[in-house]
Amino acid sequence: MSAAVAEHDDHHDDHDHGPAKGLLRWIITTNHKDIGTLYLLFALAMFFVGGSMAMVIRAELFEPGLQFVDPAFFNSMTTMHALVMVFGAVMPAFVGLANWQIPLMIGAADMALPRMNNMSFWMLVAGVLLLASTLFMEGGAPNGGWTLYPPLVLQPITVGKALPFAIFSVHLLGISSIMGAINIIATILNMRAPAMRLMDMPLFVWTWLITAFLLIAVMPVFAGAVTMLLTDKFFHTSFFNAAGGGDPVLYEHIFWFFGHPEVYIMILPTFGVASTIIPVFARKPLFGYASMVWATASIAFLSFIVWAHHMFTVGMPIAGELYFMYATMIIAVPTGVKVFNWTATMWKGAMTFETPMLFSIAFVVLFTMGGFTGLMMAIAPADFQYHDTYFIVAHFHYTLVPASIFILMAAGYFWLPKWTGHMYNEKIGQLHFWLSAISVNILFFPQHFLGLAGMPRRIPDYAIQFADWNMISSIGGFIFGASQLLFLYIVVDTIKGGTGEKVTDEVWEDAAKHGLEWTLPSPVPYHTWTTPPTTVPTEHVLDTH
Amino acid sequence: MNEALSKKHTKLVRILVLVAIAMFGFGYALVPIYDVLCQWKWIERDRPDDIKKVSEAAYKVNMDREITVEFITTLNESTPMEFHPEIKQLKVHPGEYHTVNFYAENKANKVMVSRAIASFSPALTSSYFEKTQCFCFSEQTFQPKEIKIMPMRFVINPDLPASYKTITLSYTFFDNTDKSVNK
Numbered sequence: 001m002s003a004a005v006a007e008h009d010d011h012h013d014d015h016d017h018g019p020a021k022g023l024l025r026w027i028i029t030t031n032h033k034d035i036g037t038l039y040l041l042f043a044l045a046m047f048f049v050g051g052s053m054a055m056v057i058r059a060e061l062f063e064p065g066l067q068f069v070d071p072a073f074f075n076s077m078t079t080m081h082a083l084v085m086v087f088g089a090v091m092p093a094f095v096g097l098a099n100w101q102i103p104l105m106i107g108a109a110d111m112a113l114p115r116m117n118n119m120s121f122w123m124l125v126a127g128v129l130l131l132a133s134t135l136f137m138e139g140g141a142p143n144g145g146w147t148l149y150p151p152l153v154l155q156p157i158t159v160g161k162a163l164p165f166a167i168f169s170v171h172l173l174g175i176s177s178i179m180g181a182i183n184i185i186a187t188i189l190n191m192r193a194p195a196m197r198l199m200d201m202p203l204f205v206w207t208w209l210i211t212a213f214l215l216i217a218v219m220p221v222f223a224g225a226v227t228m229l230l231t232d233k234f235f236h237t238s239f240f241n242a243a244g245g246g247d248p249v250l251y252e253h254i255f256w257f258f259g260h261p262e263v264y265i266m267i268l269p270t271f272g273v274a275s276t277i278i279p280v281f282a283r284k285p286l287f288g289y290a291s292m293v294w295a296t297a298s299i300a301f302l303s304f305i306v307w308a309h310h311m312f313t314v315g316m317p318i319a320g321e322l323y324f325m326y327a328t329m330i331i332a333v334p335t336g337v338k339v340f341n342w343t344a345t346m347w348k349g350a351m352t353f354e355t356p357m358l359f360s361i362a363f364v365v366l367f368t369m370g371g372f373t374g375l376m377m378a379i380a381p382a383d384f385q386y387h388d389t390y391f392i393v394a395h396f397h398y399t400l401v402p403a404s405i406f407i408l409m410a411a412g413y414f415w416l417p418k419w420t421g422h423m424y425n426e427k428i429g430q431l432h433f434w435l436s437a438i439s440v441n442i443l444f445f446p447q448h449f450l451g452l453a454g455m456p457r458r459i460p461d462y463a464i465q466f467a468d469w470n471m472i473s474s475i476g477g478f479i480f481g482a483s484q485l486l487f488l489y490i491v492v493d494t495i496k497g498g499t500g501e502k503v504t505d506e507v508w509e510d511a512a513k514h515g516l517e518w519t520l521p522s523p524v525p526y527h528t529w530t531t532p533p534t535t536v537p538t539e540h541v542l543d544t545h
Numbered sequence: 546m547n548e549a550l551s552k553k554h555t556k557l558v559r560i561l562v563l564v565a566i567a568m569f570g571f572g573y574a575l576v577p578i579y580d581v582l583c584q585w586k587w588i589e590r591d592r593p594d595d596i597k598k599v600s601e602a603a604y605k606v607n608m609d610r611e612i613t614v615e616f617i618t619t620l621n622e623s624t625p626m627e628f629h630p631e632i633k634q635l636k637v638h639p640g641e642y643h644t645v646n647f648y649a650e651n652k653a654n655k656v657m658v659s660r661a662i663a664s665f666s667p668a669l670t671s672s673y674f675e676k677t678q679c680f681c682f683s684e685q686t687f688q689p690k691e692i693k694i695m696p697m698r699f700v701i702n703p704d705l706p707a708s709y710k711t712i713t714l715s716y717t718f719f720d721n722t723d724k725s726v727n728k
Contacts, residue, residue, distance in 0.1 A: 224571075
């Protein structure tokens with residue numbers, strides 16, 4: 001089959017040597033690198049949009065009382081911040097990385113379905129724009145929380161004109177990510193270089209393969225749930241309407257059946273990138289490759305059977321509470337395997353601390369902290385105190401910001417030189433890291449205290465005893481937000497030429513041992529692997545060394 | 546595109562699209578699955594169809610225990626009614642029958658079909674709170690401006706675990722006129 005692929009691609013090259021000219025290139029492109037770039041830049045833009053909303057939230061919470069915004073707008077901000085960050089920033093950023101890296105890493109010429117790839121991206125843009133348009137509607141953007149719980153989200157006070165737009169937006173985003181997931185699975189399963197067996201694949205490819213299956217399994221369920229909301233509101237069904245025999249608690253079950261796998265959709269590719277970066281800078285093969293693959297698969301499986309730990313307080317028989325409590329705690333086992341494997345990879349390694357490695361190490365430490373607070377909330381009786389307080393806010397921000405976001409930054413620093421052929425400014429990179437790592441803890445660590453002391457989430461005003469920690473948290477938030485402008489500067493600067501230093505094909509010392517992409521020229525040519533590689537690096541699959 | 550590869554893609558994509566469609570269906574299948582799980586008591590719920598009318602059984606009255614029963618009433622958003630219990634609180638002995646009247650008035654100038662939904666706190670007490678007569682068993686039709694005094698007769702099953710001393714029963718009236726099948 002390999003000969004056939006090569007023959008086809010030679011032919012393909014005859015009539016297409018480089019990108020189309022002009023702006024239209026970016027609209028009609030089917031090149032995985034172009035689409036990857038579009039996804040990543042769009043995600044970066046949304047990161048700043050969602051981040052600005054977070055700044056509004058932290059400004060309002062700087063001191064007790066109502067300062068800047070009215071409560072309904074505040075609630076719109078919390079709702080939209082979550083939706084934009086989850087569906088506009090983190091998920092598209094990982095799809096962008098997948099588009100760029102998976103074909104390079106597995107020796108494929110492009111994604112399996114390039115035209116569908118283009119369509120997924122533009123559907124994402126349409127979905128996010130539709131969502132953003134609700135901000136300008138009469139009654140404002142949705143403000144019942146990103147989970148869209150009925151009956152609140154269906155009531156006139158929260159519904160405005162925005163709800164159907166938000167729901168159609170979720171449909172578009174869902175279809176976009178399902179198409180992206182199908183494309184990724186088809187690419188990985190059908191287009192690997194013949195020499196690459198499944199258990200030779202880099203972990204980033206493995207984690208994305210598993211994530212793609214999660215997406216296909218749960219995005220349609222979420223689409224179904226919001227469709228029920230829509231018909232309840234406008235077509236007189238009673239899925240969640242108690243008077244018609246429905247039950248709002250049913251929504252919570254359906255939502256979290258989607259919602260829990262969704263949080264792993266955002267963290268599994270994070271694990272994959274960390275497992276790619278750490279070995280390069282530790283100058284050692286990844287420790288426990290096979291156990292990493294199995295741990296990822298176990299976490300994905302467990303994510304389907306633990307959803308009700310998000311709703312311990314809703315009323316469940318004691319057996320249900322216990323089941324969901326223990327099932328949740330089991331997730332700590334495969335996650336622990338991963339954390340120990342990363343640590344063991346670094347153990348006695350000849351480590352250097354370039355910016356991508358700094359972000360990765362911070363990820364290992366801070367994600368572990370987020371994991372521990374997750375374990376605390378897995379304890380059903382204790383969760384009754386933490387539920388819907390700032391403790392849960394601190395928990396999931398620790399697993400998303402200094403985990404997913406830090407790793408996305410690390411990935412940017414790690415691969416940008418490869419993609420652009422230019423080296424980023426290491427000094428500013430380090431400054432960006434230290435400012436981010438310190439301020440993210442000033443921002444989120446005090447929220448643990450606030451939560452344990454009983455401050456509820458999603459409120460614009462609070463009791464006076466919470467004032468000090470909120471002010472500290474807000475200061476951390478402003479520093480963190482401002483620091484990210486450095487990242488924007490570095491990305492733009494690197495694309496335009498960076499330090500002027502010409503990077504080697506490997507970019508990082510001995511990187512070619514760790515992944516196929518480093519054997520290609522820098523910057524990566526527009527078309528790569530038109531002939532699949534005949535050998536693939538297997539150092540990372542060595543379990544013992 | 547290479548034909549063998551193209552065929553492989555088509556086959557895989559077909560399967561994956563079917564999985565996605567099946568999962569959309571599964572989302573809807575969760576609705577009946579949920580009802581079954583509730584019937585099996587895997588999920589605690591005090592739904593109207595769970596709170597069945599029971600016939601008046603003669604329980605031995607436990608004079609040693611006294612349970613405080615509180616009544617709360619709420620109107621769902623935009624339900625044009627007045628609705629309140631005639632007494633807010635009652636001390637009862639388990640096994641003893643009591644009747645409480647609720648006052649309901651249709652404030653609107655139109656026929657209204659509405660439905661009262663009960664909710665218990667603590668939720669686990671719902672299965673010990675037995676009603677022999679209640680306006681909540683079915684939808685209530687109100688003529689314009691009609692006033693109804695609606696009785697609810699109940700007994701607390703003496704098997705109620707000793708740890709429960711107060712039961713709060715909350716009724717919410719929903720304007721169901723648009724959705725009702727009985728209008």
